[in-house]
Amino acid sequence: MHQHWKSRKSWLVLFILALLFGAFGVHRFYAGKIGTGILMFFTFGGFGIWYIIDLLIIITGNFTDSNGNIISVNSGRDDDDLFSLKKTAAQMQSAFSKERKDSEAQQTKRTQYSQDDYLKYPAFTAKDTGSSSNKLLVSDEIGKLHDLMQRGVITPEEFETQKKKLLSY
Numbered sequence: 827m828h829q830h831w832k833s834r835k836s837w838l839v840l841f842i843l844a845l846l847f848g849a850f851g852v853h854r855f856y857a858g859k860i861g862t863g864i865l866m867f868f869t870f871g872g873f874g875i876w877y878i879i880d881l882l883i884i885i886t887g888n889f890t891d892s893n894g895n896i897i898s899v900n901s902g903r904d905d906d907d908l909f910s911l912k913k914t915a916a917q918m919q920s921a922f923s924k925e926r927k928d929s930e931a932q933q934t935k936r937t938q939y940s941q942d943d944y945l946k947y948p949a950f951t952a953k954d955t956g957s958s959s960n961k962l963l964v965s966d967e968i969g970k971l972h973d974l975m976q977r978g979v980i981t982p983e984e985f986e987t988q989k990k991k992l993l994s995y
Contacts, residue, residue, distance in 0.1 A: 831894075831895045831896070832895060832896055832897075832898060833857075833890070833891040833893070833895035833896060833897040833898075834895075835856065835857060835858075835891050835895075835897045836897075837884070837887070837897050837898055837899045838899075839856060840853050840856055840857060840884055840889065840897050841884055841885070843856050844877075844880060844881050844884050845881070848866075848871055848877045848880060848881055849866070849870050849871035849874065849877045850866065850867050850870070850871070851863040851864065851865070851866025851867045851871065852918065853880065853884070854866055854880075855917050855918045855921075857889065857890070857891045857892060857897060858891050858892030858893070859891075859892050860892075860917060860921055863918070863921070864921055864922075864925070884897075887899055964992045964993065967992055968989055968992060968993075971985050971988050971989060971992075972985065
């Protein structure tokens, strides 16, 4: 039989966090389960199902922390509760700010064009065949040109000149 140790986390804090904010996974951050806390946050507690299951496990005293130690009614210390809540808030803030920074970096990478990219656009050499797909291509190219102008890669005059060329095909 597997030996479980009692956690230093407070069952009362865990229960209150789960009851009030369980659909957002806050109780999992408190227990040190950052990854599943993030998953619960984005799925709203597994669409409510995961939240209810966690609440039942907590009530029965079988919920474990990130080290596998059971968080039961007799575990934890009351004087650590406030510190634990502050630490949980800090962990959540850290996890979400890192995720936001990663997301912003990916967005910047996707929308970053250089002047070399501007010169390689196929629409500058394409001839109008009258097809709707070519008109869509021209529309996309004008959008890309506008993006380049907004970021200062090309001047407004260059934008207008290239736009006229594209529309004249």
